[in-house]
Amino acid sequence: MQMEPKVNILLVDDKLENLLALEAILEKLGENLVRATSGEEALRCLLHQDFAVILLDVQMPGMDGFETATLIRNRGRSRHTPIIFLTAFSTSDQMLFKGYALGAVDYLLKPLDPNILTSKVTVFVELFQKTEAVKQQAAQLVAVNAELRQSEERLRSLSTCSPVGIFEIDTEGGCRYTNPRYQIICGLKAAESLQKRWLESVHPEDRERAVASWSNYIHEGRDYSEEFRFQTAHGIVRWVQVRSSPMLSGQGELLGYVGTLEDITERKQAEEVRAQVIREQTARAEAEAANRMKDEFLAVLSHELRTPLTSMLGWSKILRSKKLDEKATSRALEAIERNAISQMQLIEDILDVSRIIRGQLRLNVSAVNLIAVTEAALEAVRPLAEPKDIKLNTVLDTSVGSVYGDPARLQQVVWNLLTNAIKFTPKGGRVDVNLSVVCGEEQQTTHKYAQIQVIDTGIGTTSEFLPKVFERFRQADSTTTRSHNGLGLGLAIVRHLVELHKGTIFAES
Numbered sequence: 001m002q003m004e005p006k007v008n009i010l011l012v013d014d015k016l017e018n019l020l021a022l023e024a025i026l027e028k029l030g031e032n033l034v035r036a037t038s039g040e041e042a043l044r045c046l047l048h049q050d051f052a053v054i055l056l057d058v059q060m061p062g063m064d065g066f067e068t069a070t071l072i073r074n075r076g077r078s079r080h081t082p083i084i085f086l087t088a089f090s091t092s093d094q095m096l097f098k099g100y101a102l103g104a105v106d107y108l109l110k111p112l113d114p115n116i117l118t119s120k121v122t123v124f125v126e127l128f129q130k131t132e133a134v135k136q137q138a139a140q141l142v143a144v145n146a147e148l149r150q151s152e153e154r155l156r157s158l159s160t161c162s163p164v165g166i167f168e169i170d171t172e173g174g175c176r177y178t179n180p181r182y183q184i185i186c187g188l189k190a191a192e193s194l195q196k197r198w199l200e201s202v203h204p205e206d207r208e209r210a211v212a213s214w215s216n217y218i219h220e221g222r223d224y225s226e227e228f229r230f231q232t233a234h235g236i237v238r239w240v241q242v243r244s245s246p247m248l249s250g251q252g253e254l255l256g257y258v259g260t261l262e263d264i265t266e267r268k269q270a271e272e273v274r275a276q277v278i279r280e281q282t283a284r285a286e287a288e289a290a291n292r293m294k295d296e297f298l299a300v301l302s303h304e305l306r307t308p309l310t311s312m313l314g315w316s317k318i319l320r321s322k323k324l325d326e327k328a329t330s331r332a333l334e335a336i337e338r339n340a341i342s343q344m345q346l347i348e349d350i351l352d353v354s355r356i357i358r359g360q361l362r363l364n365v366s367a368v369n370l371i372a373v374t375e376a377a378l379e380a381v382r383p384l385a386e387p388k389d390i391k392l393n394t395v396l397d398t399s400v401g402s403v404y405g406d407p408a409r410l411q412q413v414v415w416n417l418l419t420n421a422i423k424f425t426p427k428g429g430r431v432d433v434n435l436s437v438v439c440g441e442e443q444q445t446t447h448k449y450a451q452i453q454v455i456d457t458g459i460g461t462t463s464e465f466l467p468k469v470f471e472r473f474r475q476a477d478s479t480t481t482r483s484h485n486g487l488g489l490g491l492a493i494v495r496h497l498v499e500l501h502k503g504t505i506f507a508e509s
Contacts, residue, residue, distance in 0.1 A: 010045060014057065165184075186261070205229070366404070367404060
């Protein structure tokens with residue numbers, strides 16, 4: 001605990017023995033006893049110190065006690081300092097009157113009674129201490145009030161100059177305060193802003209959402225942050241971000257809500273411009289990619305059409321020379337026929353894709369035996385598999401039965417999958433064809449489906465290209481020098497045909 005500072009007591013007497021006697025009596029008070037042997041010295045002490053009480057001898061040579069008291073009272077700092085006169089002579093009424101007129105609080109006759117002197121001095125010491133405490137409290141109060149005024153002025157200035165709108169509402173939804181920026185954003189005058197809620201300034205198209213979100217916030221008590229369009233009475237529309245938090249008392253009781261309105265119109269416009277730029281860049285990139293794919297496709301198409309034509313023209317010239325024997329002539333005719341069939345298939349694929357793009361590809365639906373369709377496709381591709389010594393293994397579930405579909409198109413699906421598998425499977429590889437019944441659930445109902453799997457031991461494809469294998473004009477290698485021929489249309493046609501049959505197709509590698 002902090003000790004209180006010592007209080008000053010001024011002892012004024014021209015005789016040293018009297019001063020020593022006073023000190024002996026008062027030293028037990030534990031205060032600061034200051035000596036003065038004359039009126040002049042006493043006045044000098046009063047220049048720099050404040051005293052709780054002055055013990056002043058009346059009879060002193062030169063300046064006596066009354067003259068000294070007069071000068072003490074003339075100074076503002078010591079005007080109210082208590083003075084106790086000490087005298088060795090009997091006090092007449094005239095002397096008492098003169099002393100009290102000069103501001104004396106008491107007269108004590110010498111020799112002094114230690115108890116009386118101590119008790120009287122103690123009273124003035126305690127009074128001085130209490131007065132000083134009151135002065136300190138008053139000074140602290142003045143400082144606190146000044147700080148509060150500065151704080152209030154600062155808050156008022158901040159609120160007035162704030163770039164965001166500020167509002168305060170009570171628990172009933174009534175508005176208690178708005179700042180100028182709030183009033184500008186809502187397009188309201190100061191008085192109007194206290195009568196209307198900010199929700200009434202929300203654009204009619206956003207108001208239902210704003211009311212619902214604010215209602216949820218009031219019930220849940222979490223922090224609130226939403227963006228709406230505001231519309232003023234003059235038709236000005238601006239984007240506004242609304243934030244709010246509950247105001248709680250020290251005991252956690254809800255007092256109301258405080259919130260802000262921030263005009264974010266420029267940010268929204270910048271976001272829209274940025275989004276438009278991104279959309280344009282994306283569209284440009286997609287267009288460039290599409291053009292690039294078309295260019296690549298045309299280059300591949302030119303190569304794929306020219307290759308069989310070159311072969312057919314070459315064999316035709318040889319045949320025209322009539323220098324071939326019967327066996328060589330037969331081989332030449334087979335080569336011409338094979339290349340013609342290949343070119344016809346390319347043209348058919350192009351025509352199919354054209355029909356798909358125009359939405360003109362139609363199905364001739366009837367009951368279809370999938371085992372027969374699969375076996376027919378297998379027989380058609382055996383001539384492609386045999387030169388590469390590729391084994392064709394089949395597991396066909398006889399319980400599949402018939403399905404409804406276009407038999408020619410379903411055979412085309414299986415044929416395309418098989419030719420694709422054979423094309424990318426190295427010599428001595430294997431292609432498995434499985435036909436089975438699988439069960440699936442749709443809307444909590446179990447359905448049975450026919451599933452065809454074509455599995456090969458080929459080179460596979462990258463994970464990046466795998467999602468694109470069923471897209472038109474897509475090839476992992478689109479250069480004219482690639483090791484495998486084809487236009488990259490087969491799997492795209494397969495996907496479209498499967499989806500026309502209300503089926504699904506996917507690939508794994």
